[in-house]
Amino acid sequence: MKTNTLSVEQLHKMDAYWRAANYLSVGQIFLCDNPLLKRPLTITDIKKMLLGHWGTTPGQNFIYAHLNRVIKKYDLDMIYVAGPGHGGPAVVGNTYLEGTYSEVYPDISQDEAGLQKLFLQFSFPGGIPSHASPECPGSIHEGGELGYSLSHSFGAVFDNPDLIVACVVGDGEAETGPLATAWHSNKFLDAATDGAVLPILHLNGYKISNPTILARIEHEELEQLLRGYGWMPIFVEGYDPTLMHEVMATALDTAVEQIKKIQHDARALGDLTRPRWPMIVLKSPKGWTGPKVVDGLQIEGTFRAHQVPLHPHKHPEHLKLLEDWMKSYRPEELFDKQGRLKTELAELVPLGCRRMGANPHANGGILLRDLRMPDFRDYAVSVPEPGAPGIGDTHVLGPFLRDIAKLNDEQRNFRVFGPDETLSNGLEALFDVTERQWDAATLPNDECLAPSGRVMEMLSEHQCEGWLEGYLLTGRHGLFNCYEAFIHIIDSMFNQHAKWLKVTAHIPWRRKIASLNYLLASHVWRQDHNGFTHQDPGFIDHVVNKKAEVVRVYFPPDANCLLSVMDHCLRSRHYVNVVVAGKHPAPQWLSMDEAVKHCTEGIGIWQWASNDQAVSPDVVMACCGDVPTLEILAAVSIMREHLPELKIRVVNIVDLMKLQPPSEHPHGLSDMDFDELFTKDKPVIFAYHAYPWLIHRLTYRRINHNNFHVRGYKEEGTITTPFDMTVLNDLDRFHLVMDAIDRLPQTGDKGMDLKQQLKDKLIEHKQYIDKNGQDMPEIRNWRWSAGRAADNSRDMR
Amino acid sequence: MKTNTLSVEQLHKMDAYWRAANYLSVGQIFLCDNPLLKRPLTITDIKKMLLGHWGTTPGQNFIYAHLNRVIKKYDLDMIYVAGPGHGGPAVVGNTYLEGTYSEVYPDISQDEAGLQKLFLQFSFPGGIPSHASPECPGSIHEGGELGYSLSHSFGAVFDNPDLIVACVVGDGEAETGPLATAWHSNKFLDAATDGAVLPILHLNGYKISNPTILARIEHEELEQLLRGYGWMPIFVEGYDPTLMHEVMATALDTAVEQIKKIQHDARALGDLTRPRWPMIVLKSPKGWTGPKVVDGLQIEGTFRAHQVPLHPHKHPEHLKLLEDWMKSYRPEELFDKQGRLKTELAELVPLGCRRMGANPHANGGILLRDLRMPDFRDYAVSVPEPGAPGIGDTHVLGPFLRDIAKLNDEQRNFRVFGPDETLSNGLEALFDVTERQWDAATLPNDECLAPSGRVMEMLSEHQCEGWLEGYLLTGRHGLFNCYEAFIHIIDSMFNQHAKWLKVTAHIPWRRKIASLNYLLASHVWRQDHNGFTHQDPGFIDHVVNKKAEVVRVYFPPDANCLLSVMDHCLRSRHYVNVVVAGKHPAPQWLSMDEAVKHCTEGIGIWQWASNDQAVSPDVVMACCGDVPTLEILAAVSIMREHLPELKIRVVNIVDLMKLQPPSEHPHGLSDMDFDELFTKDKPVIFAYHAYPWLIHRLTYRRINHNNFHVRGYKEEGTITTPFDMTVLNDLDRFHLVMDAIDRLPQTGDKGMDLKQQLKDKLIEHKQYIDKNGQDMPEIRNWRWSAGRAADNSRDMR
Numbered sequence A, B: 001m002k003t004n005t006l007s008v009e010q011l012h013k014m015d016a017y018w019r020a021a022n023y024l025s026v027g028q029i030f031l032c033d034n035p036l037l038k039r040p041l042t043i044t045d046i047k048k049m050l051l052g053h054w055g056t057t058p059g060q061n062f063i064y065a066h067l068n069r070v071i072k073k074y075d076l077d078m079i080y081v082a083g084p085g086h087g088g089p090a091v092v093g094n095t096y097l098e099g100t101y102s103e104v105y106p107d108i109s110q111d112e113a114g115l116q117k118l119f120l121q122f123s124f125p126g127g128i129p130s131h132a133s134p135e136c137p138g139s140i141h142e143g144g145e146l147g148y149s150l151s152h153s154f155g156a157v158f159d160n161p162d163l164i165v166a167c168v169v170g171d172g173e174a175e176t177g178p179l180a181t182a183w184h185s186n187k188f189l190d191a192a193t194d195g196a197v198l199p200i201l202h203l204n205g206y207k208i209s210n211p212t213i214l215a216r217i218e219h220e221e222l223e224q225l226l227r228g229y230g231w232m233p234i235f236v237e238g239y240d241p242t243l244m245h246e247v248m249a250t251a252l253d254t255a256v257e258q259i260k261k262i263q264h265d266a267r268a269l270g271d272l273t274r275p276r277w278p279m280i281v282l283k284s285p286k287g288w289t290g291p292k293v294v295d296g297l298q299i300e301g302t303f304r305a306h307q308v309p310l311h312p313h314k315h316p317e318h319l320k321l322l323e324d325w326m327k328s329y330r331p332e333e334l335f336d337k338q339g340r341l342k343t344e345l346a347e348l349v350p351l352g353c354r355r356m357g358a359n360p361h362a363n364g365g366i367l368l369r370d371l372r373m374p375d376f377r378d379y380a381v382s383v384p385e386p387g388a389p390g391i392g393d394t395h396v397l398g399p400f401l402r403d404i405a406k407l408n409d410e411q412r413n414f415r416v417f418g419p420d421e422t423l424s425n426g427l428e429a430l431f432d433v434t435e436r437q438w439d440a441a442t443l444p445n446d447e448c449l450a451p452s453g454r455v456m457e458m459l460s461e462h463q464c465e466g467w468l469e470g471y472l473l474t475g476r477h478g479l480f481n482c483y484e485a486f487i488h489i490i491d492s493m494f495n496q497h498a499k500w501l502k503v504t505a506h507i508p509w510r511r512k513i514a515s516l517n518y519l520l521a522s523h524v525w526r527q528d529h530n531g532f533t534h535q536d537p538g539f540i541d542h543v544v545n546k547k548a549e550v551v552r553v554y555f556p557p558d559a560n561c562l563l564s565v566m567d568h569c570l571r572s573r574h575y576v577n578v579v580v581a582g583k584h585p586a587p588q589w590l591s592m593d594e595a596v597k598h599c600t601e602g603i604g605i606w607q608w609a610s611n612d613q614a615v616s617p618d619v620v621m622a623c624c625g626d627v628p629t630l631e632i633l634a635a636v637s638i639m640r641e642h643l644p645e646l647k648i649r650v651v652n653i654v655d656l657m658k659l660q661p662p663s664e665h666p667h668g669l670s671d672m673d674f675d676e677l678f679t680k681d682k683p684v685i686f687a688y689h690a691y692p693w694l695i696h697r698l699t700y701r702r703i704n705h706n707n708f709h710v711r712g713y714k715e716e717g718t719i720t721t722p723f724d725m726t727v728l729n730d731l732d733r734f735h736l737v738m739d740a741i742d743r744l745p746q747t748g749d750k751g752m753d754l755k756q757q758l759k760d761k762l763i764e765h766k767q768y769i770d771k772n773g774q775d776m777p778e779i780r781n782w783r784w785s786a787g788r789a790a791d792n793s794r795d796m797r
């Protein structure tokens, strides 16, 4: 198929530009000196440690050069996502060639001195990482952990109708689960209001030391697979650069024109049929243009090209091979004497912000606008007295989120993500004003589906996370609602995002982005239709291993606190906020005024529940999490009824990081404040939402730590009643009282007596639920009765 | 297509059997009494809490009944995997019908009394979970967290040539990443030596409250997708049971015959072309045969059928709907007066172990045979003196694994799994005796690929984990080798497996299976070609949240210890063992005899490195992990050189769980033993492989805990030199010495002086690596010199 997309001269220039990028890539991997090969290469020009990945790089350079061409030709707003982010030498080299690199790092100038620094810094102590890391302009995707390139790309184009993300997908990467399902994102894209993703499957045949699956199935099978995923693949296949430039140019023109047509049909003609978006399959040798055979083994086009194909320090004869290789790019035709890319090649680069390294979408903080936020206080539930019944905290949050969605409908910069759980997590109010975005077929009985909407639901936690990350990285806002147990599915994605936030916070030209907010409803203590497999509150433990400057964890005990916390999270920047909240009817404790004060402080004494006013307490009853708070208060009411002489202090923790020393976390309480709350020497009975050991980990440096007795989830559970879940884990009111008595010898016989009653209660409880399948009335109907004796205390006399 | 696979009578019976299963399913969800509806249904017959999932259940019952038929017809060795494991009522009901349920739970007898218990126990306190949980005979896959059914199924059939796993894949489940890539497992299956997986895509159209993607793309697209994945789909589509029975029966006969043909071609004819295995797409309404319309809303065939479609307690009029629904199955035709399945229906059930609930593969411990193990001592490296150079610990482990693979070649019950990292993790020796199993195309330059082999590599940590789990659950042995950072990808899969182990350990009829062994090489401290994204040692923290009876964590400090530990792990049962080891050249410390002793104790004083013999130490220098051990010993050598009057004790920890109190973990040291090692009052400088806080979490109850000063990874890193990684995290020898001096006032001026020298050293280090790109010679060439002063000490005078 001869199409003459490129003139001879254009083709020539394209090839030269590609050679320049390849040259820079090889230079980065190998050289510490002699960047223009002005003198013969010597062993001292070679870095001592040779680190990096050659194999993926020439293909990515090829793609990048060709994308530059279509950007210019069609004036495209485009960014580049390198799925195999280990192609760092490609993205660094290309942003250097286009000038953006030197703009953010003036020291890496576009001359010989700059070239040398560019080469030296790569994978070098004090230099830059080997991936498409945050240090590289134009990158929103580091690609260290493979699998998320397509999800990030889709996240980036939602609500960015003019943006195209060119997303290079490694054929190895394509074997990962997250990537394999990300192809289906095209069923969620609205051609009218979203941009486009142009996937480029980089079929270079290999991963590390294996071939890839997609490279070793029949051509027909691969085409079926991609069509089955809903794409229209365009194949670019070959080895000879001259032929390949023409085929690639034609393919890209075709793809861009198809994208434009689809968008035109949707936008101007209102065409609502689901488009088959184009994509490109680039089949080219791994390590293309690199050494063919080394030490008798084929390198180019094999797995052996993956990392560094030559080792001049170990094999001196490789030095010559390296020099030949670099010279094969004919650097003298590419760079002038000063080491600057020749003008006729520099002209291939798009202008200004059209350069992919300078596109503001890739530094989303630049585009970030504050959310328009209603006053969260307007959504308050009235709490005439502590313990007033509530409808389920997330159900109260729903209308607040609904109105955020509404207020920002025009800005189109807020979305809610979840794996088909937005309704079941209690956020039904959202659907008053928006829908789930869905571009596949619909049927009469469907509900809340529309081509465009603020809620994104696919049964893949990986997609939800990846989409949201892409959305945030390009300067928008969002929320991920998920079952608590299954958020572990994206543990490693959270890791990578937290690392990204940590690093970007210290790169001066990177702007801060909106926080990544998790709402974990359907938590461990209330699993309804499910059991043990759905009980795992360990995401918190995972999160707190990351840098303190980046992570925040909140346990609002009731709906007003949840509103206050979520308002704070949605306004915050550059954090990961984890919010755990319940969706079931549960007692409410604080009026909105109290809630705001409590959440602002993050931790505090609940005076109304305590009776240690003006004296020092005998015991501190601490709680963190909605269910633990309920059980602690129920325990306190038993204690106040039966052991009225005890002075009890109730402390509630909303902001978990308050517990850490201030040296460990910016939210950490000073020792003095901590001791004021928890005393220096009194027993602390601590009911905690998640695994109890975390509390010890956070507080072990505190003076009173030895008196901390923590209860939490300890991997006991099944389908059972809500209260029984707490009993199975010794977090119930009865156990908590017994724990306190054990640490309060002054309760003497009275304490012993009460313990016996409580033990009996626990037996009664078991018998009751086994017979009736629900909790005892005194549990179901228990209410806090401030000041006076607790209602249910009568049962215990 | 009329095929007459079923005679009229057969069809009639099949339908009756299906109705019986449906009846039992509804009964389980709703009834606590009146199981045979011998009297009119009253509200007191209804459970108080109605929990469970109806929607998926009738389809699964349909499948199960039809599988029974083909099992009998072809005498198949088959098990059933319920991807949407929330179809618990189906698997429980069917195993009850076939008799296996009553065999393991005699109290749930096959009569009216048993029926009542069967119904009552479901999702009831003290009863059974609502999923295909371990309590259910025939299950190897609980299906609580969706996405792993196909991987488990493939794991089960590897090396089980006669086994067929019928794997029901939810159309919602199919949206998850792990499932989306699991379809490709067919490129790894050897038709000659492995069994077959028969996927049944359960296209009931919905997940929780959304339609599914696969149900809302064109038929042609779905077919392309599945063919592109390499399958040969057979569509079974419809609503009318009579028609559907015939179509399904024909489809299953076709599928089974295709499987048999493929296997025959491969086994008898040596046909090596990659087969296109058959699969079934069952398109039927969600909640099939259930209530059609309730409260004016369509239920059957919509998302509304997902959970419990009727609520008689809330809506009394639903009671009648429920009764009508149950009666529509005509129970009187299905069960005799005693409540026993009628004989003519019971005859549809396969015999004995052919019943899917009784198949021993689904209780793998029954089939488990010990591995044949060479003596690991034969692989010992000679360690003439502590600090002798080593080639990289995993490279020493390789030959041991190689010979295990060889010795068990005939048993075919050992496999090694990894995401294309077995070579790069240093286990190249395996390829002396076996290959990577690979059934896709090959090319001349490929290495170590063969249709059958002991190594399984796909670039999907999810597949590696899922395959291995399936392999173990069916009674075999294996190992997962993975980059340490990316093992987080399967955090949630580990969770589910650990929960499975915990629960099955307490089910008397379940036998113990081989442990799940993780070898985490390429760990945080040595990342070579990669940087910050590849640094995360937090899997340990994740693991230790699970039940102590199930988890074990090992940090062998050198190759002989690694051999000893791995030998232990591979012999162990029903644990998850995490082993962290290095692959880079590193010093060796213990002879094999010493290593065996040390690893058996799990923790111990290294006398040869200590100088506190016969006196009490001034300081304990503790280390856990290969790199921390190196740095502690280097620190000790500096201290012994410069502060010779100090009495230093070196403690090394192999078995992390030794640190916990014995009340928390069976391996935990008694307080007395702990205090003997760590003293009651001396400073402990603890160099730890992973996040330092974990050590505090494990030791906070120990008397000397306040003197523990722990260094570890604190999220500082990039591509840099190996030693600089420790410097960035304050884990290097120089920081460790300074830490010790800070806690040893008795070192006085001499200590101050040394600190200053070390600070200078750190500056020198930075300058050196920035200039040279590798560590200072004194670091690279450092060697422990027992007794006498450390070699490098001269540099410091």
Ligand SMILES: Cc1ncc(C[n+]2csc(CCOP(=O)(O)OP(=O)(O)O)c2C)c(N)n1
Binding pocket: A053, A055, A056, A084, A086, A144, A145, A146, A147, A169, A170, A171, A172, A173, A174, A176, A202, A204, A205, A206, A207, A208, A212, A286, A306, B419, B420, B459, B486, B489
């Ligand atoms: C999730 C994950 N698992 C394993 C690795 C280790 N790894 C680094 S590169 C690579 C091969 C990548 O192959 P491909 O995507 O085809 O990229 P390319 O061939 O372009 O280098 C692997 C397995 C990783 N980076 N991420």
Ligand SMILES: Cc1ncc(C[n+]2csc(CCOP(=O)(O)OP(=O)(O)O)c2C)c(N)n1
Binding pocket: A419, A420, A459, A486, A489, B053, B055, B056, B084, B086, B144, B145, B146, B147, B169, B170, B171, B172, B173, B174, B176, B202, B204, B205, B206, B207, B208, B212, B286, B306
């Ligand atoms: C990984 C994961 N995410 C979310 C859920 C919550 N969940 C339970 S059932 C379900 C829908 C399942 O749909 P499908 O697989 O089609 O099963 P079926 O329609 O047969 O019930 C979801 C999302 C889960 N169990 N696992």
Ligand SMILES: [Mg+2]
Binding pocket: A170, A171, A172, A202, A203, A204, A205, A206, A207, A212, A286
């Ligand atoms: Mg590749």
Ligand SMILES: [Mg+2]
Binding pocket: B170, B171, B172, B202, B203, B204, B205, B206, B207, B212, B286
């Ligand atoms: Mg479904």
